Amino acid sequence: HASLAAPSGSDVAAVTPGSEEQLFLTCMLLHAADISNPAKKRSCYLQWTDRVLAEFYAVGDRERSLCLDLSMFCDRTQPRVAKCQTGFINYIVKPMFELWGQFIPPLEDLFMQNVQSNLAVWAAEVSDLPIDQCYADSAKLDWSFTQGAWRLREGMPENSFSAQLLPQELDGTSENDVVEE
Template identity: 30%
Template sequence: MTAAVCHDLDHPGYNNVYQINARTELAVRYNDISPLENHHCAVAFHIFSQPDCNIFSHFDPETVKQIHQGTIALILATDMARHGEILDLFKQKMENFDFTNEEHVSCLKMVLIKCCDISNEVRPMEVAEPWVDCLLEEYFKQSDREKAERLPVAPFMDREKVTKPTAQIGFIKFVLIPMFETVMKLFPQIEEVMVQPLRESRDRYEELKQIDDAMNEVQKKKSENLIMGGKKKKTGQLI
């Protein structure tokens, strides 16, 4: 719970890729290794170091050490650059998962905080969609800055190349559903409350994409007709 509350503390709104490419203070400080996640940890522990905020003051030193280590491991696990690595490790544990095995449970915790971190599309559309709009605006703000600073721009963050449906379809199909379906093997009860809403969200965005594609096709034909009409006028042909 502590890691979940603290996992994005003092987030500047520009992701690790930007931090590293722009050679920001955070990237330099943390040697390009999960700069944001390391910063979130540092801010959390700075808060806990203040007497009136130290929620662990009554724990013994060894327990506090374990809490700190666990919090660091979980917050660092939210770096999406490690997504494939962590999910593959969890899949290996899933072949013979053992709740009495500390290593297995630690891996499960990392996957669960990842699920929490990117679970927006699990929620009802009326709750999830405004947050998608906010996220896309954050992406566009970053890509605009990257263009201005002549830094590499990720296609999924470029306002000229991505739409809400295209952004969400890929993320839901290739990141969210595979991860939640893997967790579902351990906790079958999440299918109805988590996995099914993800599938419905995927279907809804695919329908929206089809509508967008159809509208774009109509617009394209209109533009082509206007061009052809203009050419015929120039050659004196009747239209």
């Protein structure tokens, strides 16, 4: 991630097709797309958070079966969802999108509002996520990564999810942002 830090004073409009700068910006754009989940609306972001966590846990399960040390945030028995997401947003996502905001100023307003709003989900005073909960959505008990399907808690109807506004959305600060429960 650090290798994609742009030199100060870069000007996107001055980039020549086929140049090293164009290759650099293309790499930056692809990297930004890869890490863009926190820059999306909350409902989409939280769904992708759980999918990424499911992938991490599948890696951890495989590492455990091979008697290897588990990679960070890959141990489903010790989930640290809030810590994982806070670090990811603060140290990876925010710097990348702030950089794009310098290149293309309208992007900063477009994406950074979602980044900040999604980061607030994990703040201690906002998040009541139990430390042992594996996913952002508490209804999702497990993820069958290879089958691509959620296994819900026993007795929970398949269509029990509903969109609800979060408290900060009721005052109009994020009127279009919903989280599924």
